[in-house]
Amino acid sequence: MTDIRADTAASADIESIDEFRARARAWLAEHMPPIDPAAPPAAHRDEEGCWQRARQLQKRLYEGGFAGICFPRECGGLGLDYEYQQAFDEESLSYEMPLILNTPTFTICCATLLDTGSEEQKRRHIAAALRGDEVLVQLLSEPSGGSDLAGVITRAERDGDRWVLNGAKTWSTSAFAADYALCLARTNWDVPKHDGLTMFLVPIKHPGITLRRITQLNGSTEFCEEFLDAVDVGDDAVVGEVDGGWAVASRQLYHERRAVGMSSEFASGSGSEGGRSTPVNYAALTKMVGQADNERVQQLAGRALVHRAVSDQLGGHVYRSVRDGILPAAAGTLIRLFHAETTTLEMDTGLAITGTAGVVGADGEGLQAGLRYLARQAVCMGGGTVEMARNVIGERVLNFPREYAADRGVPFSQVRHGN
Amino acid sequence: MTAVDSPEKILFASTTQAFLQKEVPLSRVRELHAQGVSFEPAWWRRAAELGWTALLVPEELGGGSVSGDGVADLAMVAEQLGKTVAPGPLYPVSTVLAGLVDSADPRSHEKTIESLIAGETVAAWAVYEPRQGWAPHEPSVTATATDSGYRIDGVKDRVEAGAHSDLLLVVARTGDGVGQFLVPTDAPGVRIEPQQSIDLVKQYARVHFDGVVTDGGAAIGGAAGLIDRQSQIAQVLQCAEVVGILQTVFDFTVAWALDRHSFGRPLASYQALKHRFADMKMWLEACRATTAAAVAAISARSPAAALSSSIAKSYVGEMATDIIQGCVQMHGGIGVTWEHDLHVYLRRAALYRSIFGTPEEHNLRVYQLQDAGQRAPRSA
Numbered sequence: 154m155t156d157i158r159a160d161t162a163a164s165a166d167i168e169s170i171d172e173f174r175a176r177a178r179a180w181l182a183e184h185m186p187p188i189d190p191a192a193p194p195a196a197h198r199d200e201e202g203c204w205q206r207a208r209q210l211q212k213r214l215y216e217g218g219f220a221g222i223c224f225p226r227e228c229g230g231l232g233l234d235y236e237y238q239q240a241f242d243e244e245s246l247s248y249e250m251p252l253i254l255n256t257p258t259f260t261i262c263c264a265t266l267l268d269t270g271s272e273e274q275k276r277r278h279i280a281a282a283l284r285g286d287e288v289l290v291q292l293l294s295e296p297s298g299g300s301d302l303a304g305v306i307t308r309a310e311r312d313g314d315r316w317v318l319n320g321a322k323t324w325s326t327s328a329f330a331a332d333y334a335l336c337l338a339r340t341n342w343d344v345p346k347h348d349g350l351t352m353f354l355v356p357i358k359h360p361g362i363t364l365r366r367i368t369q370l371n372g373s374t375e376f377c378e379e380f381l382d383a384v385d386v387g388d389d390a391v392v393g394e395v396d397g398g399w400a401v402a403s404r405q406l407y408h409e410r411r412a413v414g415m416s417s418e419f420a421s422g423s424g425s426e427g428g429r430s431t432p433v434n435y436a437a438l439t440k441m442v443g444q445a446d447n448e449r450v451q452q453l454a455g456r457a458l459v460h461r462a463v464s465d466q467l468g469g470h471v472y473r474s475v476r477d478g479i480l481p482a483a484a485g486t487l488i489r490l491f492h493a494e495t496t497t498l499e500m501d502t503g504l505a506i507t508g509t510a511g512v513v514g515a516d517g518e519g520l521q522a523g524l525r526y527l528a529r530q531a532v533c534m535g536g537g538t539v540e541m542a543r544n545v546i547g548e549r550v551l552n553f554p555r556e557y558a559a560d561r562g563v564p565f566s567q568v569r570h571g572n
Numbered sequence: 573m574t575a576v577d578s579p580e581k582i583l584f585a586s587t588t589q590a591f592l593q594k595e596v597p598l599s600r601v602r603e604l605h606a607q608g609v610s611f612e613p614a615w616w617r618r619a620a621e622l623g624w625t626a627l628l629v630p631e632e633l634g635g636g637s638v639s640g641d642g643v644a645d646l647a648m649v650a651e652q653l654g655k656t657v658a659p660g661p662l663y664p665v666s667t668v669l670a671g672l673v674d675s676a677d678p679r680s681h682e683k684t685i686e687s688l689i690a691g692e693t694v695a696a697w698a699v700y701e702p703r704q705g706w707a708p709h710e711p712s713v714t715a716t717a718t719d720s721g722y723r724i725d726g727v728k729d730r731v732e733a734g735a736h737s738d739l740l741l742v743v744a745r746t747g748d749g750v751g752q753f754l755v756p757t758d759a760p761g762v763r764i765e766p767q768q769s770i771d772l773v774k775q776y777a778r779v780h781f782d783g784v785v786t787d788g789g790a791a792i793g794g795a796a797g798l799i800d801r802q803s804q805i806a807q808v809l810q811c812a813e814v815v816g817i818l819q820t821v822f823d824f825t826v827a828w829a830l831d832r833h834s835f836g837r838p839l840a841s842y843q844a845l846k847h848r849f850a851d852m853k854m855w856l857e858a859c860r861a862t863t864a865a866a867v868a869a870i871s872a873r874s875p876a877a878a879l880s881s882s883i884a885k886s887y888v889g890e891m892a893t894d895i896i897q898g899c900v901q902m903h904g905g906i907g908v909t910w911e912h913d914l915h916v917y918l919r920r921a922a923l924y925r926s927i928f929g930t931p932e933e934h935n936l937r938v939y940q941l942q943d944a945g946q947r948a949p950r951s952a
Contacts, residue, residue, distance in 0.1 A: 435939065435942075436939075436942070436943040448936060451935075451936055451939040451940065452932055452935045452936050452939070453935075454939050455886075455934070455935030455936050455937070455938040455939030455940075455942075456886070456890075456931070456935040458883075458935075458938050458939060458942055459882075459883050459886045459887050459890075459931075459934070459935060459938050460887070462862070462883045462938075463858050463861065463862045463883065463887050466858070466861040466862050466864075466865045466883075467857060467858045467861040467862075469861070469865075470857060470858075470860060470861030470864060471857065471861075474857075480857075484857075487853065487854045487857055490850070490851075490854055491854055491858060494854075540847070542850070543846065543847040543850035543851070544843070544846065544847075544850075546849075546850035546853055546854065547840075547843075547846035547847065547849055547850045548846070550850075550853060551826060551840075551846075551849055551850070551853060553829070553830070553840040553841065553846050553849065554837075554838060554840055554841040556843060
């Protein structure tokens with residue numbers, strides 16, 4: 154196995170994108186299950202079986218030498234440019250891919266470990282994730298508040314040569330299916346909030362962690378909350394520096410914004426996860442509700458399609474502009490905000506097109522548009538609210554004065570938090 | 573402009589920019605308006621000498637572009653024009669040239685092409701008809717075959733620079749479909765009525781064709797594909813100019829928000845305003861992204877060019893006027909005065925929102941193209 158991968162990496166030195174694409178095409182045809190990209194099989198993030206399936210598919214990619222195209226070779230990846238990943242994404246559209254591993258495992262957690270982790274953490278965890286052996290998630294938000302991430306009150310205290318974590322986390326995506334989590338905790342209460350945080354890589358199956366699923370209003374149980382009760386880890390669990398956790402969290406937020414905007418080079422496969430996340434086929438929807446020939450309805454659908462296409466175009470534009478130094482890195486937030494606005498428009502459009510069929514009738518005959526609409530605001534919150542995104546764009550893209558913050562420069566122990 | 577532009581393209585861009593700043597700053601645009609002048613023919617000839625009119629024409633027909641990608645170079649010029657909402661018939665001339673160079677026998681139009689490149693001749697595309705929306709393939713103007721050529725009858729309107737043109741490229745219904753015909757404006761039976769527009773200097777015209785007789789050489793072969801190509805060129809140049817307008821307006825509004833103080837604080841420090849600026853920045857970059865994608869698709873003559881052009885025209889049309897009106901709001905009362913330049917930009921953007929297909933018309937088109945199985949173009 155190792156030898157095959159070494160050969161692949163070596164040949165990649167001279168392999169052009171077209172050659173890589175041709176080799177990927179042939180390999181995919183032989184090794185990955187074909188699907189109809191217009192109707193991809195649903196990979197439900199709240200079902201354990203789907204995660205097992207994703208791990209198996211990832212293992213196949215790894216064995217075939219197509220895992221981690223943009224991750225460095227020393228971490229088990231191929232060390233190639235984004236153009237190779239994009240070619241692979243195009244070729245793999247009509248095959249079943251382990252898409253649910255992309256976010257947060259690859260695009261956020263592994264990407265952040267690559268930026269801030271120790272050599273040992275990178276080699277061990279990124280490689281394990283690329284082999285399909287590890288799923289990584291984030292334990293960031295807390296019941297006491299979501300947007301003020303640097304105000305977390307989960308504590309990590311020194312006990313001999315161990316760290317002991319106590320507290321509660323919430324809104325962690327897919328944590329039930331994970332092996333490790335990047336967990337932000339407070340290690341120093343006597344300094345301003347950003348300066349007393351440390352990031353830990355904790356095993357999610359630790360006996361001190363009690364995990365509970367959150368049921369969302371649309372029935373999804375993808376998100377979890379965790380109670381940490383004397384969770385002890387060693388120094389090797391610290392990611393980055395002790396009290397330097399905000400730098401690590403900032404990288405996670407950066408990678409998360411890019412992932413939400415679908416422009417991360419660490420994602421593999423660009424198809425839809427199926428089920429609720431399949432883009433609406435408006436032609437089918439208008440037919441379903443007997444409005445296929447209604448120009449008013451066609452215009453509404455056309456506008457949604459325009460915004461959907463521009464969302465994709467903006468992703469590429471911002472990626473290139475940041476790469477070329479035309480826009481600052483914080484411009485990734487433009488993509489996050491646009492994605493939320495577009496998804497909101499699409500859900501509103503679905504509700505408008507289906508009319509009464511969106512609120513009375515059967516799932517699959519129009520009612521799905523109404524059900525989808527009910528959870529509309531989730532996309533305006535997950536990964537940071539759109540209000541926070543607008544602050545980031547105002548302050549870090551346009552360089553406007555920062556918002557007043559009562560806790561700036563104040564030791565966290567003296568700051569009022571929660572309610 | 574990107575980090576990978578060649579020195580030649582950078583020089584071309586800076587020459588264009590310097591020419592526009594020196595010759596047609598906003599103060600000059602206001603003067604032209606006060607005099608009721610759309611553009612000065614001598615100025616247009618000097619603009620043509622910079623190479624703007626040669627960009628869509630292949631070298632063998634006397635044209636050429638600096639980067640080898642004439643559509644992209646022309647879009648860059650258009651973006652520069654937006655900075656001062658410059659006058660001139662670049663788009664009507666470019667749209668006619670796009671048709672002539674792609675026609676069945678471009679050599680037969682060599683003299684016209686040469687004269688258009690030199691800025692000696694001005695031509696315009698007569699495509700709209702009274703009380704009709706954007707339906708370039710459905711003319712009611714007729715071209716009836718005669719012994720020696722065609723007889724043109726009917727009315728066109730919203731012809732940009734119609735009253736300043738020597739030639740019109742007229743879309744007309746023939747016995748066996750739709751064709752395009754080059755008609756001199758001094759031909760007997762042609763009557764031109766100027767039409768007011770909301771722009772300060774862009775002027776339009778209604779043109780009556782009353783038994784206008786042309787020779788056989790007036791017919792431009794290859795109609796259906798040509799009309800689509802010309803539509804796309806016309807649409808994407810407007811989008812590119814609007815991107816230049818938006819960048820200019822947004823930049824001076826950001827500067828205003830940082831400088832202007834009320835209650836002892838800069839406007840830019842208020843979250844309510846900051847959030848509006850964040851939205852405008854996002855929409856501006858999205859306009860840039862979708863325009864760049866359309867330029868690339870049209871330049872490459874991609875099968876998705878029509879779809880990409882409609883996506884850009886719809887999106888830019890929808891958002892641009894909102895962004896500028898938002899900037900007016902950020903300025904307060906000064907923003908609705910004649911004295912402030914905001915309205916000069918708003919006029920041009922509002923004009924372009926509607927010409928060559930409203931967002932609503934293009935939304936319908938995007939739906940129908942996608943229903944017919946075209947995939948949305950990826951970003952470019």
